Amino acid sequence: MDGTHAPGKQALRLAITTVLSKEHMSKIFDCNVIMNGGHLRLDYYLNQDKYWKLKDEELGKSILFTDHFDWETEKTVSAYLHNIM
Numbered sequence: 001m002d003g004t005h006a007p008g009k010q011a012l013r014l015a016i017t018t019v020l021s022k023e024h025m026s027k028i029f030d031c032n033v034i035m036n037g038g039h040l041r042l043d044y045y046l047n048q049d050k051y052w053k054l055k056d057e058e059l060g061k062s063i064l065f066t067d068h069f070d071w072e073t074e075k076t077v078s079a080y081l082h083n084i085m
Contacts, residue, residue: 009033009040016042027054 007015012033020026028051031044066076 007040009035012040012042024054024058 016031016033020029020031028047029044030047031042034041034043062080064076064080068076071079
């Protein structure tokens, strides 16, 4: 892809595969390469249902370990949040 011509279908598919190989990307994006009027067209979109499922089931989870057994839960969480901000 030197900028002098459009990439072929195989090159485009390889580029898509590379992008979607990043963690979770293939779980939330739907892509399709089609020929349209003699030109390649990439259709893609963020699948909202898949995104929310991934967010709810896999992303943003933290496990807190502490030896402050005498602390209330709220104090432990507050101390954690204070340290990460």
